[in-house]
Amino acid sequence: MAYSVFPFNPFQANTYLWADASGDCVMIDATFQTESELSQVLDWIKVRGLNLKMLLVTHYHVDHVLGVGLFKEKTGLPVMAHQAGNLFFNQVEAHAASFGLSISGNFMPTGQVSDDELISVGGSTIRVLYTPGHADGSICLWIETDGLLFTGDVLFHESIGRTDLPTGDFQTLANSVTTKLFPLPDNTIVLPGHGPKTSVGHEKRFNPFL
Ligand SMILES: [Zn+2]
Numbered sequence: 001m002a003y004s005v006f007p008f009n010p011f012q013a014n015t016y017l018w019a020d021a022s023g024d025c026v027m028i029d030a031t032f033q034t035e036s037e038l039s040q041v042l043d044w045i046k047v048r049g050l051n052l053k054m055l056l057v058t059h060y061h062v063d064h065v066l067g068v069g070l071f072k073e074k075t076g077l078p079v080m081a082h083q084a085g086n087l088f089f090n091q092v093e094a095h096a097a098s099f100g101l102s103i104s105g106n107f108m109p110t111g112q113v114s115d116d117e118l119i120s121v122g123g124s125t126i127r128v129l130y131t132p133g134h135a136d137g138s139i140c141l142w143i144e145t146d147g148l149l150f151t152g153d154v155l156f157h158e159s160i161g162r163t164d165l166p167t168g169d170f171q172t173l174a175n176s177v178t179t180k181l182f183p184l185p186d187n188t189i190v191l192p193g194h195g196p197k198t199s200v201g202h203e204k205r206f207n208p209f210l
Contacts, residue, residue: 002018002048004044006031006041007194008032008037008066009101011031013029013031013064013193014193015029015030015041016029018148018150021122023048023122024050024051025053026052027052027054027071028056029056029064029065029193031066031067042074054077055077055079056119056126056150057079057081058139058140059085060135061165064153064193068108069103079110079111080119081109082114082128082137082139083137085138087136087137087167088137091166113139114130115128115129124146125144126143127141127143128140129180129181131173132167132173133174133175134154135153138161139152140152142188147185147187148191149191151191153193153194154176155177156193156198158202158206158207159209160174160207160209174209174210178210182210184200186201187201
């Protein structure tokens with residue numbers, strides 16, 4: 001088991017790679033903007049001889065999907081997201097432009113995941129947890145055997161995602177975190193979409209928002 005984090009773009013959104021012991025590997029979020037940034041990520045895979053299988057998108061906010069078109073063009077691999085994020089697909093370009101960013105290529109997902117779905121990667125499974133409140137379609141990805149939880153913009157180190165954007169709602173977000181994430185083992189490592197890692201136990205004790 002191994003993972004790595006690559007922060008990109010003006011929002012310093014994290015692209016993650018995670019590989020299971022077989023060498024099969026997935027990417028979580030596509031936050032890079034250029035071919036050279038994507039190459040940094042793909043080189044980590046190449047030097048380890050890993051086998052990239054798919055991109056999983058935590059939610060369709062622009063800073064997490066800037067590189068989806070490039071990813072599809074360069075790899076031809078599946079791009080999976082939750083269908084409740086559909087309303088963001090036709091807002092992404094305008095949202096990018098409002099920040100002076102351009103999102104190019106076909107950034108649409110190629111397939112969908114649903115709550116509680118198990119995704120097989122090598123000999124491991126990733127469980128999809130549907131966690132709305134920051135944005136409809138937000139998912140967290142839990143790898144129980146490795147004690148890892150990728151949280152996108154739902155849960156951060158001593159913080160939570162903003163709730164002032166379309167479909168954001170504090171009570172919904174608090175409910176997602178307390179009913180879907182906090183029941184996981186305290187030593188589960190939380191890998192957020194921005195900033196440093198934390199743990200479920202740390203956030204249960206110290207997160208000031210919950
Ligand atoms: Zn977001």
